[in-house]
Amino acid sequence: LWRPPPPPGATGDPVIIAPGAGLGPRSVDLSAERSLVRFLHARGFDVYIFSHRGCADARRPNGPCIIDFDSIVRNDVPAALAMVKAISGAERVHWVGHGLGGQCLVGHIASDGEEDIAAGVLMSTPVRFKSLKTTARRVAAVARHLPADWQIPNRMIQEILTVASRQSDLSRLTRRMEGPMARAMLTEATADLPLGLIQQVAQWHSTGQLTDRGNRFDYLEGLSGRRSRIRVMASP
Secondary structure, eight states: OBOOOOOTTOOOOEEEEEOOTTBOGGGGBSOSTTBHHHHHHHTTOEEEEOOOTTSTTSOOOSSOOOOOHHHIIIIIHHHHHHHHHHHHOOSSEEEEEETHHHHHHHHHIIIIIGGGEEEEEEESOOSBOOOOOHHHHHHHHHHTTSOTTOEEOHHHHHHHHHHHSOHHHHHTTOTTSOHHHHHHHHHHSBOOEEHHHHHHHHHHHHHSBOBOTTSOOBTTGGGTTOOOOEEEEOOO
């Protein structure tokens, strides 16, 4: 967990921000003008940023291990929530998740963790999936035959591509992010990707469902009957 120093006198509720796959803590606090951390600080919240065991700046288990969605939901999410509750004294914690970070919230609530959550926000968090296109399907097929404990050096790849690219190339990454901001995002805010996680995501696109690695438990169906307050923000 990364805890940016809260403003003096801040007494707000604790909130965990969970970035998407391939993004590190800097992705939500990259600049003063576009910082979710500072936005929440200004409204009195005590902010913590979540890094799972697949992130380079997180404390990983000793010895080799497969890093997939199930292990993150089963171990890392409860550990983060327990630590934040211990530090803040709060009984429940707010959770703001983008992409994979939102899926972690779905997984935790579906795994009987709703009592930990005061309220949640899911930003661009898919819970049902379409089949992969041809190129992505080939990549997924290759990934299935590689060791699940490997790491894809996403951070290094982005740095190399950014150095070799032109400003005009970067500005086309998004219509809402200027070139310099896109360059900073790619060089400072990316994180490596565990192959075990990529394999499980590929499985979701094969089955169409947000399931565990054995395809026995549907995390979305696990929300049925829960009373957690969740705001869903979708994007095309």
